[in-house]
Amino acid sequence: MAKGIMQGFKKNRRCFVMFLLGIIMGSSFFLILYGQKIDALLSERNTIYYANNQKYKEILKLQKELNQLSKKGGRTQEQEKRVKKIIVEVEAEQSYITDAVKAQIEKKLAPFQDKSMQWISNNPDILELILEKEQVTIEDSQKTKVEVHLKYVSLYDETLKIWLEVQDLTSSEISNTAK
């Protein structure tokens, strides 16, 4: 087969050369006619490539930034301080009232354990809502009833410290009745 092709070439040498010259002439005409257009298209393509490249770089940069920020956010979340200890200070006339109120209020504040310190400091009104004018009944012989008033709240070093003032309702009720 190869021999046949070679013989065909040898027989039609002139045709082959003319064919090659035709290709060269044709492509030369094409180049002369459309050269400017090809240049413009190539230039446009390169501009698009450049713009695309710039956008890709921008995307990579933004992705990197996003990753950094998410890492940072995760770290801050991990490092976020939480309430580990709740201390209640009660100011009352009798010490047994102090102890009883303290115990009950501490029980009431138990859900605040392990809550974010920042969240509590941002929403101190929640503590006020829970504690202000809260009535506590002390399980003693007289069933003493006291009303709690929130005095101060402090958040420091994973500790929530609350100062309360107690008003004895039973004695005031008795005095009212006496009047």
Add this chain to the structure above:
Amino acid sequence: MEQEFWGTAVLDFLIALGVVLGGVILGGLGAFLTDEYPMFKMLRLAEQLKIWAMVAAIGGTFDTIRNFEITILGGQLNLAFQQIIFIVSAFLGAHIGTILVRWLILGEF
């Protein structure tokens, strides 16, 4: 003798012109095939090929210089002058080729 002189002059002119035009067009095709700007490449090639077209037309620099040496030292100033005419003719051919390419691409001479 005179006819031969003019014949050689015209031949040099056309060879130089052909080298520039052919080189530029085929170089442009090559640029197109290799993903480069064809017109820009053609313009650059026209400038680069100018000197080589002259050299190709007059048959190599060393031959010409040798001819100069022989004719001047031999006292044949006529022949030396002829060589100069051939060089100028080749230069004109190459230069006209470059001008044509510039005109084709930039639309100015």
